[in-house]
Amino acid sequence: MSYRIFSLVILGMLALPSVALQPKPFTVDDAFVQKEFGDTCKLIPGPQPMIGDLDGDGVDDLVVVAHCKNPALDQTDDSFTIIDPYNSFFGYGDARVTSQFASEDPMTRGLVLLVIHGSGPDAWHSDHPKAKFVIINLPFKQVAVRKLAVKKKTIMAIYAEESGAENTTSATFWDGRRYRYAPLGSGLDADN
Numbered sequence: 001m002s003y004r005i006f007s008l009v010i011l012g013m014l015a016l017p018s019v020a021l022q023p024k025p026f027t028v029d030d031a032f033v034q035k036e037f038g039d040t041c042k043l044i045p046g047p048q049p050m051i052g053d054l055d056g057d058g059v060d061d062l063v064v065v066a067h068c069k070n071p072a073l074d075q076t077d078d079s080f081t082i083i084d085p086y087n088s089f090f091g092y093g094d095a096r097v098t099s100q101f102a103s104e105d106p107m108t109r110g111l112v113l114l115v116i117h118g119s120g121p122d123a124w125h126s127d128h129p130k131a132k133f134v135i136i137n138l139p140f141k142q143v144a145v146r147k148l149a150v151k152k153k154t155i156m157a158i159y160a161e162e163s164g165a166e167n168t169t170s171a172t173f174w175d176g177r178r179y180r181y182a183p184l185g186s187g188l189d190a191d192n
Contacts, residue, residue: 028031033066033138036132037114038074041066044111050157051124052145053130054176055117062124063145063158071112071134074095080132085136085172085181090133098137113143113158113172114135135179138172139163148173157185 028049033041045178047065048185071082087098118124140160148157148171157173169184 028062028064030100032125034065034130036116037066037068037080037134038070038078039136040070040073041068041112041114043067047143050143050158054115054145054156054158056155056176057130059116059120059130060112060123062116062117063143063144064097066112066114067110068112068134070071071136072178076136078132080134082134082136083179084137085135085179086139087172089181095136106135111140113138113140115158133171133179138181139172147172150175 012079028043030042033043038167042066042086044065050063051060052063053059054063071080074084082095084092084095084098087093087095092098102174115135116124117130117131117132118126119130120126135158138160139162141163142161146158146159147154151172155173159172160170160172162168162170166186168186170186171182172179173182174180
């Protein structure tokens with residue numbers, strides 16, 4: 001008799017929907033961006049959020065194209081770092097100074113890449129991500145997250161088709177300590 005009750009209990013448990021085991025749906029919207037990076041940042045309509053393991057730790061990271069009026073206002077409160085790998089490549093390494101540089105094109109002024117390094121099973125949408133970055137001054141028309149070969153090693157990088165007359169393509173990648181910018185040449189297609 002007890003075997004029969006035990007079997008019915010097990011069958012009843014199997015028939016119940018497993019709500020706790022299903023991952024919660026998660027969308028990247030303005031509310032999420034403002035929670036993570038402050039009220040001065042908004043999503044740009046069009047480009048989709050990109051997911052990939054940028055820092056090589058096996059946990060998904062997030063890259064979002066956004067517009068930020070003045071991210072320095074929210075930097076301390078929202079625990080992110082403003083970086084400028086593009087100008088660092090050309091010798092201007094202090095993002096506090098280069099954040100004051102204005103883009104020549106008013107359409108690209110304030111365009112940034114928001115990067116969240118994920119942690120734990122929730123990855124980039126964890127309550128406490130590993131790190132958050134606002135990449136400023138990168139002149140781009142389109143971006144994509146793809147693999148890049150660096151010193152016989154394959155890593156994930158942010159490819160950018162840069163704005164300007166030269167149609168230059170570049171890659172921005174995590175070197176283990178910081179993000180680095182690398183121009184890839186003129187006339188390259190980011191889809192390769």
